[in-house]
Amino acid sequence: MFSVHLREIPRTISFRTGLMFLGLFGFSFLALFGYIYWQTAVYLTAEADTALYRQVENRSQQTPELRELEIRKHDAQDADARFPHALFDANGAYLAGAIHELPIFTTYDKPGEFRWERQDGRHRPVRFMVHRYEDGKTLLVAQDMHDIREFDELLVNALISGGCLLLIVGLIGAVGLGYSARRRLATLTTSIKKIIEGDLSGRLPTRGNRDDIDRVANVVNTMLDELERLMSEVKGVCDDIAHDLRTPLTRLIAGLERAQRREDDYASTIDAALIEARSLLQTFRALLRISEIEDSARRSNxxxxxxxxxxxxxxxxxxxxxxxxxxxxxxxxxxxxxxxxxxxxxxxxxxxxxxxxxxxxxxxxxxxxxxxxxxxxxxxxxxxxxxxxxxxxxxxxxxxxxxxxxxxxxxxxxxxxxxxxxxxxxxxxxxxxxxxxxxxxxxxxxxxxx
The missing domain is CATH 3.30.565.10 (Histidine kinase-like ATPase, C-terminal domain)
Incomplete structure (x- = not known):
């Protein structure tokens, strides 16, 4: 068994690839969620503005007396002040409605927002619109935006929590990938060390899933097969040369020694020596040709x-x-x-x-x-x-x-x-x-x- 140190994991390609995809998915997540948040906020604000325009239009169709009466009645019915209305005279003095003071605004008939301090002491975000009539009176229609702001806050919290969850899961996944890759590389390293130490029969382990490491291991194993074969052939050639070439060389030496002792047998001895020498030369030529073929020197043909x-x-x-x-x-x-x-x-x-x-x-x-x-x-x-x-x-x-x-x-x-x-x-x-x-x-x- 072997162990993998945590400091080794960040150096693995798998861990860095996991971080790269984490950054990519994180950016995509933020972009998508930001777009959804922006579209939702714009849509809800537009709906509120449409409701304000509609309320102004409805009030404008009423007579001044009926308008003030309806505003008082609406104030009594809207106990939670979800859609507060108010009416002010030409000098801005309060006449009727839930809001007793005109907020600061830049222009008439244009939506704006302010924080309304209610009589119960609570502050509520309110979107409003101010409309001025020909008789100088001013109408204020508004909508409580508390629920919409809470929804916006819920979306932001979901974005933050989702981002944190994505970050944690992504980091765990990257560490897991790095740990797995490091363990597999440690196994390959152990096998390679054994081969370096002389165990040419050893091979790199594979999982059979034909991934990148498996393909590299298969190529290396094929190379080791060829290396083992060549080493075996070299050993076999040395043994066979010592065994097979010893006989003709012995005959050659014996013939020359015999000719040295018997001066009348030179011709037959030289002929026999030439036969043995040509046989040896033919053997070495065959060895050289095999080496040439194995060097792939003739693939060009x-x-x-x-x-x-x-x-x-x-x-x-x-x-x-x-x-x-x-x-x-x-x-x-x-x-x-x-x-x-x-x-x-x-x-x-x-x-x-x-x-x-x-x-x-x-x-x-x-x-x-x-x-x-x-x-x-x-x-x-x-x-x-x-x-x-x-x-x-x-x-x-x-x-x-x-x-x-x-x-x-x-x-x-x-x-x-x-x-x-x-x-x-x-x-x-x-x-x-x-x-x-x-x-x-x-x-x-x-x-x-x-």
């Missing part, structure tokens, strides 16, 4: 090729050798052009290596089948024989450089043919599959990317 043509050329090339041993070599092309992007010469050489092995290790009068196969990923090549086959424990090892099984150690060759085929397969993003043909062996060179 890739073009669209038809595997049907390559299969036909390879079968035709080995047909005389098969006939010498009484073998039947058949070729089955694909019904349609088997197009693949690659290097025609390298694929031809790879198929030739497979056919050479099939003829070399199959008994006389055997049947060797070459075919172009089609899969969902793309076309491929198949070589099948009815020889001794490859034991299942050795099906991975045979592609290692200079590897030779005990049953084939005395057969001519250097153990690099299938290694070259494997290198060509990797260069073309193809896989090599070895199957039991019962009897014999079937090797398929299949595409992995369509």
């Amino acid at each position: 890739f073009s669209d090729i038809d595997l049907n043509l390559i299969g036909a050329d390879a079968a035709e090339f080995f047909e005389p050798l098969a006939e010498e041993r009484g073998m039947l070599l058949t070729f089955t092309p694909a019904p349609a052009p088997a197009l693949l992007r690659g290097d025609a010469q390298l694929l031809f050489d790879a198929l030739c290596n497979l056919l050479d092995n099939a003829i070399k290790f199959s008994p006389d009068n055997a049947h060797i089948q070459v075919a172009v196969v089609a899969t969902a990923e793309g076309p491929g090549l198949s070589v099948r024989d009815n020889g001794p086959g490859i034991p299942e424990p050795e099906r991975e090892a045979v592609f290692r450089r200079l590897y030779r099984s005990e049953s084939s150690r005395h057969t001519p060759g250097n153990g690099l043919g299938l290694s070259m085929v494997a290198a060509v397969a990797r260069l073309h993003d193809m896989t090599l599959q070895v199957h039991d043909a019962q009897p014999g062996c079937q090797i398929q060179l299949l595409s992995t990317v369509h």
Whole structure:
């Protein structure tokens, strides 16, 4: 188990991304709520002003005597003074109504606001309008705005509480994201440290949800697979070089020492030494070619090729050798052009290596089948024989450089043919599959990317 310190969380990308979205949502929330508040306040004020204009119009249609009478009656009926009216003479003296003093105003017939100190001692926000009649009297109509102001205050409090809740939830979410990301990165870091310490079999853990970290981990794991394979091949090559090249070098030294003792045997000794030297040189040339192929130096020569043509050329090339041993070599092309992007010469050489092995290790009068196969990923090549086959424990090892099984150690060759085929397969993003043909062996060179 491992722990994540709080001071490490703000440095994570997930936490900073969470804060960025928190700021974005917070700004959007304030903008939306502010717009709603502004529209609501404007609407309620406009409704109040409309009611004031309507009241002035209704009072203006009454006679002066009826108007004063109705204002007194309205004052008695409106006990809470929700819509107070008042009437003043030409000098501004109070005549009737709930409000006994004219508020300060700038112009007639224009809404305004003031705080009205009622007789019960309470202060109420009031929106009013003043209208002057031809006889000099002044009418004051008003509306208590206390409920509207309380509603405005409720909206503001909702904005503040909602903003605080958004901030708290957003911060908790950002911390949670940062903590989760930090824990996952700590797991990856632990795995990487183990790999650095020498455990090349270790891999970065994935969750299977194909997120960004999973995709990076899969790429790194693929790289580690290739690195482990290369390290294994290097170790295997060193072991196989020490094992397989020791014999020809020993024969070469023994022959030279024998020639040194026997002066009359120079010619045959030199011929044998040349044969051994050429065999060694051929082995090192094959190793260099495999290295060149694995370095992807020939990808620049890739073009669209038809595997049907390559299969036909390879079968035709080995047909005389098969006939010498009484073998039947058949070729089955694909019904349609088997197009693949690659290097025609390298694929031809790879198929030739497979056919050479099939003829070399199959008994006389055997049947060797070459075919172009089609899969969902793309076309491929198949070589099948009815020889001794490859034991299942050795099906991975045979592609290692200079590897030779005990049953084939005395057969001519250097153990690099299938290694070259494997290198060509990797260069073309193809896989090599070895199957039991019962009897014999079937090797398929299949595409992995369509």
